[in-house]
Amino acid sequence: MTTSPLPLLLLLFLSFLDRHAWAQGQDSTLQLVQMLYRHGDRSPISLYPNDPHGNVSAVWPMGLGQLTKKGKAMHYELGRWLRTRYDTLVGPDWVPEELIVRSSDTDRTLMSAACNLAAFYFPKHDDERFEKHLPWMPTPIHTIPAALDKLILIESSCPRVKVEEKNMDYLPEVKKILEENQDLFKFLTEKTGQAVDNITAVSYIFDTLMIESAYNLTLPSWTKDVWDRMERLHFWSFKLMAYTPELKRLRGGPLIKEFGDNMRKKVAGSSSSSSSSNVDTKIYMYSGHDATLAIVTEALGVYNGLPPPYAALFLLELHKVDDQYFVKMYYHNDTAMREPPYPLVLPGCSEQCLLDDWLSLTAKVVSDDWDKECHSGFPFGLSLNTFAAICAAVILGVLLLILLIYNLIICHRQKSHFAYRPVPSSSP
Template sequence: MARPLLLGLLGLLGLLGGPHAHGHGRTLRFVTLLYRHGDRSPVKAYPKDPYQEREWPQGFGQLTKEGMLQHWQLGWALRQRYKGFLSASYHRQEVYVRSTDFDRTLMSAEANLAGLFPPNGSQLFNPNITWQPIPVHTVPEAQDKLLKFPLGPCPRFEQLQDETRRTPEYQNESQQNAPFLDMLANETGLTDLSLETAWSVYDTLFCEQTHGLVLPPWASPETMQRLRQLKDFGFRFLFGIHQQAEKARLQGGVLLAQIRENLTSAASPAAPQHPKLLVYSAHDTTLLALHMALDIYNGQQAPYASCHMFELYQEDDGNFSVEMYFRNRSDQAPWPLALPGCPQRCPLPEFLRLTAPVVPEDWARECQLVNTAPDTEVVVALAVCGSILFLLIVLLLTVLFRMQAQPPGYRHVADGEDHA
């Protein structure tokens, strides 16, 4: 009885917060979704962890039954939100789904599609199965330059990270947390704990706690809260704190560039047939990198099955606008998001103009290390000074040699001088 009630509530929220609530004279033309995978097992255990991989039915980093249900519910809510925009049944020309090459993201996309497009009529291939196979595309992890963050290898990004480690904010955070990190290292058995790796301890403990496992005494609520803060700091270290705009060009701006291209293509009347719905199934770091590039990150979490929505509308005057929403709770309608400098209903040209500074022109070139001009100038200046000094020494030696070569008692007599 509780499950139908929950689904009914989700449907109502989807309709109330859906694109049909925006008024008359507007047409929804295109939607891009970026969502995080559902609930999973820990990515790894720490050395002293009493719960090793054998505790998890499918091993580390795998989607759980709770995660499957979360994405099925998200797919069902999306079906209600975009009712009347998407066809009632699945049509391959309308939908394109891409995932990172991880079991949990691939399976999340499949569970989501099961809720979004349950088969009916002629699409039922087995009356006992209310599911149909729908393609989910991917590329090998090593070749993924769109959804798996941080993107690399990128020497300039690594250089920026080194510079971030030297900032006062990072140094202060490191100093303040040194005793806490020492305690963690002692309790977990990890020898390489830092501000950048403490997230892994929080992730493991969070997953264990979520699934009803008893945490060790040292993992108190205060410890968990501090670990959560360190996890957030680690994410900000990756994509912000120092030179955020340049980091965005090397990270989230790459995905944003593809989203901008998708929006522009969907708004072009001369474009070939374009899908109505384009979906990316990825990770919390993907969402965070995108939010940092859009400059809309305010510390909000990206929980399991959270979803960022881009909706492209054609206004009654023929112009296009972009609206963004973020769904991070299943019991509430998606939150509206506004790009800094633009209203929540942002004209497409303005959206493109405001996001252009964080879109790389040539990612591979921008990833190369920059030869700083001051260093080059110093080398040139030293070379010039050395050359001048060498010439002065040669000149001085020449003068001294000529003076020593003159015979003793020789005196120059000027023309017309009187001789006595």
């Protein structure tokens, strides 16, 4: 007995109409989109000393921490999904003012952004291509050295984070977790051949094991006994990244502040005759990491407690209805690109949150002076780089002074040795 394809075709057609109607209504009010996504599938960031698959060139020819073919395909699909969702907001041709892309300074995030944009700005016709047989349009991606990154991966630019992480270990709930897992730390230290004494170290090892398992590499038998415990700590590691108000402000605050500033500029520009490029910008795209997504969503109070999967996407949309601006937030974590994004509700607001309310509610995680707070604890409120430079200059000055004194002493001794002495007259 065969089933008629008509019901299925009708269902698909109705689904298409529903999506089309949704897109029309969505784009009629949509003013600005800001998105933050995680890079695609990658090789392990690191291997532990006793890893049976330690031959990197044989197992991971692209190197450690690099985007895989699967990861490239993931972001190409995400780019197609974004094109479908925002097709009427941004045209098929890249316009400098319309879309701004920012990535952390790592290969996998830069490459993910490139793959995403290759689909988002896919040139369908020969006359749209600079090479007839190359269906690709180059699109600029901006980045900044990790030591200067204050938005996406701020670990190197904010030394205060390390201080706050140390302080967090003394919180009762965190201290309890550490005490309960001392035996696990000791077990992993013995089995992996590396020192394991904290939750982050467990998370990195577990990440490596997960990737190796996903690529059908045989794991050591000891992993079965501790898999569930490692997984729980792995989950905890993401929660702890922005666990305290200070870490929310230091790690998540800069990007949340930029989200707010971008929306303020859009509204201010739209209500004036200004020709500023901020008025014309329709999409801000940030290519980051699982940590970036977990931190930002935790700081906003909408984190779901699960490590963000590859190509996970956080969306922040600014809409205008009857001269009022409101914000919608979404989370998309379906790597198959079949499911719609999940609506997120900012605590204290509704799914459609008035812009003023959104800005007011997020102000608590935005630092008044992030640079000063990040470098607090250093003498005279100096930044780490400035303090280090001054210390280096002082040390160099002292060495030069010692060298000068040494030379003066040597010169004095030489002058004393070669001083003029009258030759004694000989006896007649």
